[in-house]
Amino acid sequence: MSTPMPHALPSYLDPANLGPWGIYLEQVDRVAPYLGRLGKWVETLKRPKRAMIVDVPVELDDGTVAHFEGYRVQHNISRGPGKGGVRFHQDVTLSEVMALAAWMSVKNAAVNLPFGGAKGGIRIDPRKFSTAELEKITRRYTSEIGIIIGPNKDIPAPDVNTNAQTMAWMMDTYSMNEGATATGVVTGKPVSLGGSLGRVEATGRGVFVVGCEAARERGVTLQGARVIVQGFGNVGGTAARLFYQLGAHVIAVQDHTGCVHNAKGLNVLALLDHVEKNGGVAGAPDSESLTAEEFWGLETEILIPAALEGQITRHNADLIRAAIVVEGANGPTTPEADDILASKGTIIVPDVVANAGGVTVSYFEWVQDFSSFFWTETEINHRLEAMMRAAYTSISAVAREHGVSMRTAAYIVACSRILEAREVRGLYP
Numbered sequence: 001m002s003t004p005m006p007h008a009l010p011s012y013l014d015p016a017n018l019g020p021w022g023i024y025l026e027q028v029d030r031v032a033p034y035l036g037r038l039g040k041w042v043e044t045l046k047r048p049k050r051a052m053i054v055d056v057p058v059e060l061d062d063g064t065v066a067h068f069e070g071y072r073v074q075h076n077i078s079r080g081p082g083k084g085g086v087r088f089h090q091d092v093t094l095s096e097v098m099a100l101a102a103w104m105s106v107k108n109a110a111v112n113l114p115f116g117g118a119k120g121g122i123r124i125d126p127r128k129f130s131t132a133e134l135e136k137i138t139r140r141y142t143s144e145i146g147i148i149i150g151p152n153k154d155i156p157a158p159d160v161n162t163n164a165q166t167m168a169w170m171m172d173t174y175s176m177n178e179g180a181t182a183t184g185v186v187t188g189k190p191v192s193l194g195g196s197l198g199r200v201e202a203t204g205r206g207v208f209v210v211g212c213e214a215a216r217e218r219g220v221t222l223q224g225a226r227v228i229v230q231g232f233g234n235v236g237g238t239a240a241r242l243f244y245q246l247g248a249h250v251i252a253v254q255d256h257t258g259c260v261h262n263a264k265g266l267n268v269l270a271l272l273d274h275v276e277k278n279g280g281v282a283g284a285p286d287s288e289s290l291t292a293e294e295f296w297g298l299e300t301e302i303l304i305p306a307a308l309e310g311q312i313t314r315h316n317a318d319l320i321r322a323a324i325v326v327e328g329a330n331g332p333t334t335p336e337a338d339d340i341l342a343s344k345g346t347i348i349v350p351d352v353v354a355n356a357g358g359v360t361v362s363y364f365e366w367v368q369d370f371s372s373f374f375w376t377e378t379e380i381n382h383r384l385e386a387m388m389r390a391a392y393t394s395i396s397a398v399a400r401e402h403g404v405s406m407r408t409a410a411y412i413v414a415c416s417r418i419l420e421a422r423e424v425r426g427l428y429p
């Protein structure tokens with residue numbers, strides 16, 4: 001008899017090379033002891049409900065025909081339709097899309113959005129194709145996955161290398177096939193096509209809101225508090241500006257061009273302007289440059305990783321002297337670094353909560369599309385702040401109740417909500 005595997009793996013995955021799906025399975029195992037009677041349903045979380053692989057044939061500009069691999073995975077739809085982005089990247093794999101879909105289930109449930117988790121991708125390097133070719137690839141992919149997406153089934157959104165234009169093409173293709181305009185089939189659309197105000201800033205604003213909640217809980221006064229930010233794009237730039245406008249001192253920023261520092265606080269508005277003109281923070285006026293090591297070692301009240309995954313590792317976690325880490329990026333902290341920071345008493349507001357502002361405003365976009373009634377930016381920001389604050393408060397309470405990290409607490413809350421829905425719906429047939 002062969003040795004039983006720790007997980008009943010689907011046959012289409014290689015047990016020796018599980019990729020991101022393996023990381024996700026470990027996370028589920030960690031939370032399983034806290035699920036109580038709902039543990040009966042935990043296997044539900046360990047496999048996607050539906051995974052679709054499609055061939056995307058397209059005639060290229062030079063007249064040749066190329067075939068691309070496309071995916072759409074719906075990890076769980078017990079709490080509502082699937083929701084999650086579409087990524088164009090040459091390294092996209094089924095394992096990756098499965099894990100990203102599962103993390104969307106967790107994120108949507110952690111913030112209590114009425115969505116399940118889904119994700120899609122096409123295995124291409126979009127820089128190698130013309131706009132006309134990308135449009136054809138997007139349209140054919142949308143048509144192929146058209147039988148499983150829809151405003152009530154699964155709602156894609158932008159992710160790595162896709163944007164509002166990609167969503168406009170997806171919406172148009174789906175609508176053409178249906179014979180009726182269906183704005184609610186995707187979110188992250190241009191505002192002229194039923195997109196939502198406030199979407200661009202939503203993730204950074206959510207990071208700011210939960211950062212303020214964590215500071216309040218920790219007794220940190222934000223006026224004059226020191227904040228450092230890695231990544232000064234959509235998420236990091238917005239969060240830095242909001243902390244700056246509240247009176248915090250953003251003393252250092254790192255991006256792909258280097259690190260800039262001013263112990264008295266950088267002028268974030270001037271820095272945004274500098275990045276707009278020069279493509280990065282390097283050489284910003286009224287700042288000195290720092291090495292990456294010096295950046296991580298700065299004593300601060302708040303550290304916001306908002307660039308890439310895997311940035312806080314066992315190699316730099318020891319250096320970190322931040323009271324609170326707010327994860328703007330997806331997966332910026334490795335599990336080893338998590339343990340090191342926890343042993344120092346650092347509070348980590350995990351990505352599944354901290355950067356959920358984007359999908360929250362996507363939810364608002366979907367609701368507005370259904371009612372064909374659009375809200376003001378002030379209303380949107382107000383509702384976003386209320387939902388982010390409520391998510392933080394409920395997860396922080398669970399962390400205190402079980403004596404666990406905010407990350408584990410977020411998984412307990414999210415997985416319990418998903419499995420509760422699973423249980424009350426009952427097993428069909």
Ligand SMILES: NC(=O)c1ccc[n+]([C@@H]2O[C@H](COP(=O)([O-])OP(=O)(O)OC[C@H]3O[C@@H](n4cnc5c(N)ncnc54)[C@H](O)[C@@H]3O)[C@@H](O)[C@H]2O)c1
Binds near residue numbers: 203233255329355358
């Ligand atoms: N934009 C959203 O709505 C959203 C939602 C959820 C999660 N996220 C996550 O937030 C992160 C940032 O997304 P974004 O939309 O702000 O991207 P972006 O492209 O606007 O900005 C990325 C920033 O990271 C910096 N960067 C890149 N490589 C770096 C490196 N090696 N070292 C230091 N800095 C580096 C870039 O210079 C840039 O300032 C990603 O992990 C993304 O998945 C974004």
